[in-house]
Amino acid sequence: MWCDACGGQSHRIDVIYLINSDRHCTVQHTMTINITVYDFWDLRKAANQKFLIDPIHPQDYLCRYPKELGAGYYRWIRLREGITIEILETYLPQSIKWITHAHHQNSLEFGFILAGSGQDFDGQRTKSGEDYIFGGVYPQSNNSIDEAGNLRWVSLIIKPETLRTLIESYGEQLPQDIEKAIAGVPEYFNLRPSLITPAKQVALQQILHCPYQGLTRKMYLESKVLELVSLKLADQVAMPTEKLLRLQEIDPIHHAREILLRNIGNPPSLIDLARQVGINEYTLKRGFRQIFGTTVFGYLHDYRMEQAKQLLLSGQIKVEQVAQIVGYVNRSRFASAFRKKYGINPKAYQTQKNI
Structure with missing residues (x-):
């Protein structure tokens, strides 16, 4: 809403609807509308x-x-x-x-x-x-x-x-x-x-x-x-015997996920990751299980594999390069992890999808 009350200049106003006996409303000049659910x-x-x-x-x-x-x-x-x-x-x-x-x-x-x-x-x-x-x-x-x-x-x-x-x-x-x-x-x-x-x-x-x-x-x-x-x-x-996360613990878990995905090639340790987001290691591990349904590094592994699959589908990058991009120094370990996840070798997957 807009107000022309001050010197003829229009600017946003804050209408505060206050419930009382005569149900009046007052106006204050801010950038947010405050309103009761009833009004x-x-x-x-x-x-x-x-x-x-x-x-x-x-x-x-x-x-x-x-x-x-x-x-x-x-x-x-x-x-x-x-x-x-x-x-x-x-x-x-x-x-x-x-x-x-x-x-x-x-x-x-x-x-x-x-x-x-x-x-x-x-x-x-x-x-x-x-x-x-x-x-x-x-x-x-x-x-x-x-x-x-x-x-x-x-x-x-x-x-x-x-x-x-x-x-x-x-x-x-x-x-x-x-x-x-x-x-x-x-x-x-x-x-x-x-x-x-x-x-x-x-x-x-x-x-x-x-x-x-x-x-x-x-x-x-x-x-x-x-x-x-x-x-x-x-x-x-999913976790019936585990204490539920408090709402104020949820944002740090999401922040930890963002840090993890920005550093897939060289992820921080669990204790370092927990320190970066201001929670303890136990809460970090518990939070990942409750919100994402897996462990911290289980989540990272699944993300790496999904990224690898998309890179292989592009057909423009060699398997060795894909392995390095998603954080594997050893090609054979990457191939083993990919095969365990998708049931096919990365090279075979790339060739098959690009025929």
Whole structure:
């Protein structure tokens, strides 16, 4: 939003909506919009006197994002009772800080950030390419921020009883931490962020670009929801006996990964890597297993092999050079590692793919 109140010069303003008995608002001059969730709902309601029905998919509902805050829309796709897909596509010209009050959410939200970044309620940075499970008690906070720019988010909104029925129909039980989130235990509000893996990315794109209509479309979308839920639950139960990472430990793990990949030819030792990112070696190893599903050097090995495969596919680099680029001094050791990973010698792979 813009203000012409000061000497006729337009500049960005910060509208702070404060809830009180007469529901007034005040204006301060900053670069960020501060708004309560309740007043956001009021703005959204004013922008949408009735939900817009998608003419192509009449069972879907569209909702304009309040023009005072940005441009874009929400979209809801209602599937079976207790399961809804929510898609947010918007552009924020300025950052938004959310003022929230503690409350209990009745549904679990499996959130997947495809674009955009910000901060969560406790100041932990959220990033594009990560997914989360929200549930239980939302804390009172003034720390949640959506940063200016494009924001694209797919959320699966699932009633606890629906999720429990689905899981128990397969003879399984809900993971313990999700049970606690459903029960409203505050410290389990935000459950173990993890990366959106290629498998999750495919399912998300299939939701966003579903080619079907009618009943086939609803069944197809529901199958994608179940696929994403199963993949995310697999993240949650991967280390059931190990203490979960604290949110403030997640950024250093990602930083460690970046350092590792910048130095694939001469990677630092575990203790040096941990020191560089400000955590201890145990947390580094535990974090890699929880976030990436493998050890630090297991992750490096897989990355080296994938890079080697891409270099070999180019057909422009000799096997010896590829080995050196990805950090192997000895060609025979490289060939052995490549063969163990892909079941074929690097030279044979290069020749076969370039015929």
